[in-house]
Amino acid sequence: MDLTAKQIAVEATLQAFLNCYLREVDSGCWIEAEKWKKENRSSCMFNGREIIELHLHMQGAKYAFEVLYQSQVGKHQIGRTLKYCPKKNNWQTEDRLNIMMNLIQELHLMARTNGCYELASHYDELILRVIESYQTMAHYIEGIKDDLPLLSEEDSTFIENEQSLIFGHWLHPTPKSRQGMSNWQQQSFAPELKGKFQLQYFQVDRNLIIESSSLSECASNIILQSLLKDLPSFTIEKNTCLIPMHPLQAQWLLQQDEVKKAMELGTIKDLGVLGAHFTATSSIRTVYCEKEDWMFKFSIPVKVTNSLRVNQKHELKAGVVMSSLLKKLPFLDKYPSFSIIEDPAYMTVDFPHKRESGFEVIIRSNCFTEGKNKGISSIASIVQDPFPNQKSQLNNMVMMNAHREGRSVEEVSFNWFEKYWTCSIEPLIRLYDEHGIALEAHQQNSVLDVSTGYPEHYYYRDNQGYYLSSTHQKELLSMEPGLIETSELFYDDNLIQERFTYYLVVNQLFSVIYRFGADQLLTETALINMTVQKLHALKKDLTGQGKRFVHKLLYEEKLSHKANLLTRFHNVDELTAELEQAIYTQIANPLFAHHKEEKDAKILSYTF
Structure with a gap:
């Protein structure tokens, strides 16, 4: 039945x-x-x-x-x-x-x-x-x-995979909580229902605009040129700018007193919906069109899982300054299969005595335009539990590779994990070790190119997820002086390693190991063993905080774990809490357990 x-x-x-x-x-x-x-x-x-x-x-x-x-x-x-x-x-x-x-x-x-x-x-x-x-x-x-999507690595596109996350966060008590979005709005704005919509544009007097860009082109011109691709004859009044908004946010803005006053004065004009049709990515508030060079990330009046999704001013600045830093970082040239998707420009309206106006829009590089969008999937989509009587995306990939190559499922699985480790886990740890930059690389922020059936390239996305080590502050400031304006990006290494442990290891790496085990492709024990071996080999090469981080992964009995249930129960909004801190707890470390079993086995062998 x-x-x-x-x-x-x-x-x-x-x-x-x-x-x-x-x-x-x-x-x-x-x-x-x-x-x-x-x-x-x-x-x-x-x-x-x-x-x-x-x-x-x-x-x-x-x-x-x-x-x-x-x-x-x-x-x-x-x-x-x-x-x-x-x-x-x-x-x-x-x-x-x-x-x-x-x-x-x-x-x-x-x-x-x-x-x-x-x-x-x-x-x-x-x-x-x-x-x-x-x-x-x-x-x-x-x-x-x-009409369930049967996604294959060759044919599925970036946005199809973004829309496939029906069950949401694998360890969250309210994975599809969307407070503030009614059922009739879901049809257009929920990625799961594949809705498409136009953005709502406002014309704003330039003296109300704040913008910044690490590119040769300013944010306001990027936005104007994007619209002109669809409406080549469109014009705006002199000394004004266009600013796009998510339709949900636009409706909220039109109810705000400051916006009403500005519209009465004529300094802000509502132009309605215009231009290309976009669709929501899995975050809901970042929107994508395969023909556009840019994605846009908006504030929306919706509580998604734990937080009301608001672009804060320090995040706008962080995107631009980190984009500038990344261009100067030799690291990305050394690891060509590892990329960080940049948020190089932003634009907003400035109202006196208000930290954020609600008009904040982040401009994100679109690496997955038409012709470059096949076989691109977040790890969250790859490891998601399948629907009844279906198989996971990872299982389908491995089985297809084994059939195509005439090799065993076990052999293909080990190869898949090896390639995943090489383009994802190792570069993320080395980036922290060499430059003191840790990324909030959980499974939804982590995107893989699996167009060959194997992980070939890793992309990190999220301008809210940069953690810069205080021990590297002098070095990073000399490389990018603009970081002086984003001092909140620098953290103590103890806090960084707590969060990095959760996002990189517990949330991302362990989800991949779990999926292999649950799908009976490889045992979790085999992949834990492989992980321990790789961490030992990596540790020999590391010289900075990454070495300490890896040591803790191998030898501490407990790992830091973000307690999503308790965070939700205590009604903590991470985006507004001090240091954006959720509630953290500790879980048993399976990597340490592996070491203990090995050690106990050695001791036992000496007694016989």
């Missing part, structure tokens, strides 16, 4: 939510399935070997979850879900949505018992977002389930 859109959506939501809870709150009690059945005199049929029991002490409730796949680095795949019924003294199947609501209630009661009344008060917001995210996901699935 085919599953409904709601059944698929609630299943995906439960998998992400429960794995967050197990990582961040309570790892539960693990019992072998056969032993559990005997102890509980249960006749349940299980396909998994393990059961996780969770005791909700504040509510006096007890749950049991079948584990279909146990991961060392990623999320566990959950099968049957049961709740203990004390009156009947037996276990009964429990609804997945009820389970999530009760887990949220348990968090609330725990926080209240601990005296955290302010933090506990946000549980209603979490309930709202979980339900909204689940319903949004169901809406997307309903819209596409009769």
